[in-house]
Amino acid sequence: MKVVVFLLVLAVLMAPFPAAADVFCDNVKVVADALPKNTSASPVHFATSTVGQAPNVVYAMSFCRGDIVNDTACAECVASTFARIFRQTPPERECFDAASYFLDCPVFYSGHNIINNSTADDDEPFALWNPNNVTGDVRLIVGLIRQLLLDTVQMAANAAPLRFATGAMDSGTTFPVVYSIAQCTPDLSAGDCLACLQRLLGMINATMAPRMGAQIHVIRCYFRYESSPFFDNEPMLRIGPKSLAPAPSHPILPTKHKGGISKLWVIPIVVVPLVVAAFFFYCSPWFTRYRKGKAGSARRTQDWQGEDDLVLDGKNSDFSVFDLQQMLDATDNFSEENKLGQGGFGAVYKGQLPDGLEIAIKRLASHSGQGFTQFRNEVQLIAKLQHRNLVRLLGCCSQEEEKILVYEYLPNKSLDFFIFDQDKRALLDWSKLHAIIEGIAHGLLYLHKHSRLRVIHRDLKPSNILLDGEMNPKISDFGLAKIFSSNNTQGNTTKRVVGTYGYMAPEYASEGIFSIKSDVFSFGVLVLEILSGKRNSGSHQCGDFINLIGYAWQLWEEGRWADLVDASLVPKTHSVEMMKCINIALLCVQENAIDRPTMVDVVAMLSSETMIPAEPKQPAYFNVRVGNEEASITATDSYSINDVTISVTTPR
Known part of the structure; x- marks a missing residue:
């Protein structure tokens, strides 16, 4: 096992x-x-x-x-x-x-009171999925597994005082016996326990149901099922036509040694790299050619958990490798009616899987010289990174000449679709805009600090901030991102500088030096654009002034910061918060990287009602006119792909 x-x-x-x-x-x-x-x-x-x-x-x-x-x-x-x-x-x-x-x-x-939060409705579930799919009579076996889980959950909820149950299912076929377990913390009532477990069961949709095993947890409850025994004693309930052999009295579990450490903890370190290597072999051009001409296979899955030291900062995503025919069916052969937008790397389409799940499909352009690099970057990065303010990658497809990324669909497109349109800006009041600013900041903080691998995005801009159904922001498009070890957060490029002019830090645009402070600079520009409704790269919108950064600095110096804020926000209502955001934004766009705050500082300033930000100096690009140009390999169009959800990172 x-x-x-x-x-x-x-x-x-x-x-x-x-x-x-x-x-x-x-x-x-x-x-x-x-x-x-x-x-x-x-x-x-x-x-x-x-x-x-x-x-x-x-x-x-x-x-x-x-x-x-x-x-x-x-x-x-x-x-x-x-x-x-x-x-x-x-x-x-x-x-x-x-x-x-x-x-x-x-x-x-x-540092928060998790003891009295007995229902924990806001907890983000954490899941691990068995990489293998059910074989044989899939409909029969999946149905029996679902019944096993429902019965186990019901038994656990009613099993006072432990709120614990185990089960086993024999399909009557050659498929192995499936074992299950469900448990709540004993302080939950039967009703709260059942509600907690049923919420987790809801994650097993038609796409994930064929998996041979899973573990899904929140703080107050969890369940697990596997096709091999993993708990002590005999199952408390049995499903299926045949009598089941009792679970072994000495189950296949990690042997406890001194200090409670398991010898088998090393298995993931050996097995998982092989699984990841197998995926890249599957996506390689050689294997694509080998598959060409064969019948389309059913969806294949891979367990995208990384090595033990790489998975500490985020739960593993349920990542799938899709067949090209599935993508064609989902998008009606990539019809124009399903097209959401066109970017430098290719088009994005809305699609729907057979189980009804809406998805967004990024079809990388075959003529793009950087297409495969971006494809590999996004697969490697987003499959490992998960946060409520990061885009969620569901899977990929690499078949024939196609390179496709599959995201969960977000209905509200991207941030620029709202903030640069006077009619649509009216849909976002100050509280929502402030929440968007904070959400983006938390997403960057996760990338820069709380992920074990430090990630520099390098292309943060409104069109790469996607919005879910509740207008929560999700950072997307990691094709240009760079990763570093925990002790290294700076690099420089010997190749062409990539990104979007108007959001690039000066040291990156002129010398190719990028760091976490490069993203901080882009964040500062983004905040100024959110507040003003003006593009930094559209200098004509700032009167005769050179750009939005210079315009904001002039107004700040003259004490007329309120003139920067779009009239639809009614500055008098939240003037203190707005002034603080402008102050923070100007700190973020300082010319010297050392003068800019880190995202730790930014989040602390945004969330504190008493912390007073430092007085900013004259910002970068004060005497530079920024044209409406973008680097040649950057995707520019605004479209909605989708989100990632993970644990909420909150200060204690």
Whole structure:
């Protein structure tokens, strides 16, 4: 059995004062010492703890899997989870909020009150999917698995006081027995437990139903099913026509050793790179030629979990490799009626899968010399990165001459579709625009800091900010992005500078030097455009002034910053917030990169009601006229592709 251990550490903003961070860290250590014993001493192996006083209070909880009945084993299991969190987390981030998933004994601690949030409706689910699909009589087996999960969930919800159940299903065919488990924290009522688990079951749509296994979690509940036994004791319920052999008394589980560490934790490090390598082999031109002329295959899937040190910062996406015929069927042969837009890398189409899921399909142009580079970049990056403010990549297709990226469809197109149109701007009041600014900032913060691989986007602009049904922003188009290790966040290009003029930092446009501060510069331009409704690259819209940045600086210097804000926003209502945003934007577009804030600073300034931003200096491009030009390999059209959702990163 493939053993998958996945630990997610939710790193958030640093506390403003080191002394306060030390106090919070000390409280975390007190929790780590006490919770293993308290959990094992509880009759239901569940415990919560609150240590310290505001603003350094730590709320924590832990529980053991329902079939771990031995008190000593439970205590060791919880202690092992804490040890893994501390071992996998860089020392300087040890004191941030953390959550562990996909382990036998989950642990959660935070500066927010997670204990009283019993329903956790806002928790983002974290999922791992078995890369293999059901074989044989798919309809029969998928139906039986669904019934198994429904029955297991129902039993767990009604199983007081543990809220825990296990099950097994025999299809009566050569398909192996499927085992299931479901559990809620024991403090949930039967109704809340059932609602929590049913919400997770809703993630198994027609696309994912044929998978041979999955684990889906939130803080208060989870379920898992696999085609091999993974829990102790016999199943509590059975589905199927045949009698089932009991689960082994010594199941195939990681053997616990000193410190609770499993020898099998190394398996993902060996297996997963092979899986990823197999995917790129599948997408290679050689294999494409080999497949050419053969009948179209059914959808193939790959498990896009990276090596253990690469998956710490985001849950794995359910990533699929699509067949070209599926793409043709979904878009009515790429009909003009389904075309959403045309960019430098190719066209984007709206499509629909057989299960009704709406998707956006980026069909890379065959004539684009950089097309395959962008294709590979987006596949590598977005499949690993997941955040509520990043675009969500569902899969790809590489067949014959086609290179296709598949995203979840977003109905509200891109940000420029709204902010540069006077009629559509009226649909966005200040509270929504402020939320969009904050959302973009959180997305960049994740890319720059909270992702284990630091990512520099290099092409942040309104047309690359997509909006979901609730107008939440999603950063898209990672074709020009660069990744770095955690200790390196700067580079320079020896090739042609790429990106969009008007949003490029001066050191990048003139010398090819890019860093996280390059994205900060682009963010500053973006904020000025959101506030004013004017394009930085359209100098005629700023009267006789050279560009939007210079115009904003002149108004700021003269104390007339309110003249920059679009009249539809009624500055008098939220004047303090608007002035702060202009101040932050001008700090972001400083000429020298060292004078610009980091996204950590930007998010802190945006979210704090008391923090006063520094006074900006004269910005970059003050004496430069910016034309309406774009780098030759940048996609320019605005269209909606789609989003990624992941954990909310919030300061403690």
